[in-house]
Amino acid sequence: MxxxxxxxxxxxxxxxxxxxxxxxxxxxxxxxxxxxxxxxxxxxxxxxxxxxxxxxxxxxxxxxxxxxxxxxxxxxxxxxxxxxxxxxxxxxxxxxxxxxxxxxxxxxxxxxxxxxxxxxxxxxxxxxxxxxxxxxxxxxxxxxxxxxxxxxxxxxxxxxxxxxxxxxxxxxxxxxxxxxxxxxxxxFSTPFVEAVERQRQRSAAPRTVRRAIAFIEEHAREPLTLEEIAAASGMSSRGLQHAFRRALDTTPTEYLRRVRLSGAHEELRAGTAISVADVARRWGFSSASRFARYHREHYGQNPAQIARMF
Structure with missing residues (x-):
């Protein structure tokens, strides 16, 4: 062989x-x-x-x-x-x-x-x-x-x-x-690590949380409210927040932001972005400066640095 x-x-x-x-x-x-x-x-x-x-x-x-x-x-x-x-x-x-x-x-x-x-x-x-x-x-x-x-x-x-x-x-x-x-x-930080983590979260989380996760990932680029996510999962807003905290140690809103941040980061690395502000807006961040702060906290680099690499 x-x-x-x-x-x-x-x-x-x-x-x-x-x-x-x-x-x-x-x-x-x-x-x-x-x-x-x-x-x-x-x-x-x-x-x-x-x-x-x-x-x-x-x-x-x-x-x-x-x-x-x-x-x-x-x-x-x-x-x-x-x-x-x-x-x-x-x-x-x-x-x-x-x-x-x-x-x-x-x-x-x-x-x-x-x-x-x-x-x-x-x-x-x-x-x-x-x-x-x-x-x-x-x-x-x-x-x-x-x-x-x-x-x-x-x-x-x-x-x-x-x-x-x-x-x-x-x-x-x-x-x-x-x-x-x-x-x-x-x-290394690869799509495989992210996929395994998503699978672990889905497997460990209750069915209602898994439904909410699927809804968030499918509609991350659309305007979403906590109430819409809760309705898709079949729970009240307050109940969903408690369920997320127990299962994932986060909130539905924080999870949505993380999914959006990951999507924006991947778009910047793909090299197709017109501008950082345009990417931030497409992924639901109303403030480019706030998006830059989140990106820097999560990835250790400004989004403009990522965009220049590609």
Missing amino acids: GQILRVRSHGVDDVERVWKQFIPGARLDRVDPRNIAFAWTSVELPGFSTVSYELGAGVHSSVRVDEQFMACRLVADDARVEAEGRAIDPRRPWVTSEAGAEAQWARSARVRAFVFDRSDAERIARLASGDDRLVLRRMEPEGRSRDATTQWERAFVHVSTSLMSLHDDDLIAAELRRHALLTTLST
């Missing part, structure tokens, strides 16, 4: 040639050819690869992906990484999807990466999350927490080491691929 590739080289062309076998959009923008040393090991399965390599050379590289996404850990004393137009901590794992990323270092680096085929990953993620419409786009490049990124690094060591000896065992290799994918999708 799997194929192992090992390459040892001192040639610049070999570095880019090997990378492009796994990610066609990978590119060496600048590389110091003096004393270059390249050592590559990878295991390739259908729809998934593990990559480990060491590159001794000054490098400025970039990667653009469309039908894939990649989770990566770069170890270098002087590394710099940029993704989605901003610098990220090179000491922790990061993920790149369609927005791409750039990395550079002056002397040498060790790189570990999971590379996933997007369509195959979406199929597995839909089954795991219960969301048949899940699309793996627009992922936040940095991990959700230090503990989460530490768990990703442990998963990488486990999966890559195991596949070196078990890559021809179809059943075990498929399970290792699934473990790598779900760990990666849980490490």
Whole structure:
């Protein structure tokens, strides 16, 4: 099922040639050819690869992906990484999807990466999350927490080491691929995390709250009142507020704002917005400044920063 590739080289062309076998959009923008040393090991399965390599050379590289996404850990004393137009901590794992990323270092680096085929990953993620419409786009490049990124690094060591000896065992290799994918999708702020959380809330909440959640998500871009949400759930306004507080530790109004904020954020990242104020208005925020405050509190960035990235 799997194929192992090992390459040892001192040639610049070999570095880019090997990378492009796994990610066609990978590119060496600048590389110091003096004393270059390249050592590559990878295991390739259908729809998934593990990559480990060491590159001794000054490098400025970039990667653009469309039908894939990649989770990566770069170890270098002087590394710099940029993704989605901003610098990220090179000491922790990061993920790149369609927005791409750039990395550079002056002397040498060790790189570990999971590379996933997007369509195959979406199929597995839909089954795991219960969301048949899940699309793996627009992922936040940095991990959700230090503990989460530490768990990703442990998963990488486990999966890559195991596949070196078990890559021809179809059943075990498929399970290792699934473990790598779900760990990666849980490490970063991805649509998978949101889908799992929605499913958890719906499963745990009473039927009336689930009806209200479905109504809110379907009509989030329309003018909604608490009374309309309550009527759709078959409860009084006061009863619904108590039910939300007990089941979700929030209120229907707060939940509506969170859904609207998520939708506006995704629209900004899609790069189709005319202006931040226009997006805010379409998603039910009467005040652009209040929308900016909510967005900054939830995502750590002003909406204008997100819009400029795309």
